[in-house]
Amino acid sequence: MPTNLPPDAKDKWAEVEATRNPREKIQRMQEFLSLVPQHKGTMKLRGRIKKKMAVLRKEMEERKQKRAGRGGPKFFIEKEGAAQIALLGVTNVGKSCLLSAVTNANVLVSAAPYTTREPVPAVISFEDVQFQLVEAPAVMEGSADGRAWGLQSLALARNADGLIVMVDLSRDPVGQLSLVLGELEKARVLVNKPRGRVDIDRRYMGAGLRVILTGKLLDCTMRDVKALLRSYRIGDAVVKISGEVTLDEVEDAIFESTTYRPAVVVANKLDVAGADAGLERLEGFVAGRVPVVAVSCEKKLGLERLGAVLFSALGVIRVYTKQPGAREPSQRPFTLRRGATLADLARSIHTDFERDFAFARVWSDRLVFSPQKVGVGFALEDGDVVEIHVR
Ligand SMILES: Nc1nc2c(ncn2[C@@H]2O[C@H](COP(=O)(O)OP(=O)(O)OP(=O)(O)O)[C@@H](O)[C@H]2O)c(=O)[nH]1
Ligand SMILES: [Mg+2]
Secondary structure, eight states, X not given: OOOOOOHHHHHHHHHHHHOOSHHHHHHHHHHHHHHSOOSGGGHHHHHHHHHHHHXXXXXXXXXXXXXXXXXXXXXXXXXXSSOEEEEEOSTTSSHHHHHHHHSOOOOOOOSSSSOOOSOEEEEEEETTEEEEEEEOOOOOTTGGGTOTTHHHHHHHHHHSSEEEEEXXXXXXXXXXXXXXXXXXXXTTEESSOOSEEEEEEEOOTTSOEEEEESSEESSOOHHHHHHHHHHTTOOSEEEEEEEEEOHHHHHHHHHOOOEEOOEEEEEEOTTSTTHHHHHHHHHHHHTTSSOEEEOBTTTTBSGGGHHHHHHHHHTXXXXXXXXXXXXXXXXXXXXXXXXXXXXXXXXXXXXXXXXHEEEEEEEOTTSSSSSEEEOTTOBOOTTEEEEEEEO
């Protein structure tokens, strides 16, 4: 639905974007809200701006606490391993129990609600790769509006490479999943690949406006897009549009971009009576949109499948490098994302490697001739053995 904002509201938003100081930014946002007409088309927008203001307020509070030496809550956990996975769910579904079952993290499992109040990082292994699993404090109704530590948990999800949403099969798993997905959506995190996406990268003054269209505009022309951006005084930016996108979606991206995070639903407490019926309802609701893994963390049932499902959902591939002339490849793989090329591999080994790259030899069962001599654009797959030759 179009927001049909009046020009003075759009001008005000340009002011918001230009303001760096958080206190002033909140003030400008408040002014912006007072200029937004109250109708159905602006309802979502108003909600989102209020959320943004809540995030800014929390961040200011956090900084104040840090200065006072009281530590304060953690929004980010430094990444380790092939990917960082945020473990989310309402309270008491067994998130800590999963950590204690599959990692060596020292966490408290308890029947009391809201036991975990700070993010807990841990390491989970699958074959020869390691992922970082971070238990987020419980998500609840209102998390995205700043209730309790909700904003931290959602920031964790936004910053992670993938998500596990855990539900308890003995207590309305569909309701729990909808609640968590709803809060994620309010925080602009989607678990299903959107049809298209818009990225607005604001640049310095005088840089000009460049719109790069690799997808398709569904209900408008390039001229409409530029006119819309200009009406918000966005004159210096690189705007990338891929997939299929509507003009409303471009307008949406002006306020905040949406992120997509691959997710796996872990359905816990399979051991409890009635869990089977819960699982059936859950699978009906999910309808194949994301993988569902049924487990019992307490009885250690079904957990052996988790690593492989995460590995495939995250699109991780392993590549083993070999020194020219060596007989065996390295034991420890480089981990990359599906679709990565030799250029990506070379870059992740060393920046010089990409510059000096001459050719590579790749060993794989999928190749007709193995080893095959290939160039820098060659698309790698899981299990490839690669020997890079430099100039
Ligand atoms: N029957 C059964 N109980 C479980 C299972 N996994 C966890 N529990 C119980 O569920 C309760 C909550 O477990 P936690 O792991 O602390 O839950 P959490 O999701 O980390 O909860 P908070 O951190 O408090 O939000 C505990 O009493 C666990 O013993 C399971 O597979 N089966
Ligand atoms: Mg916990």
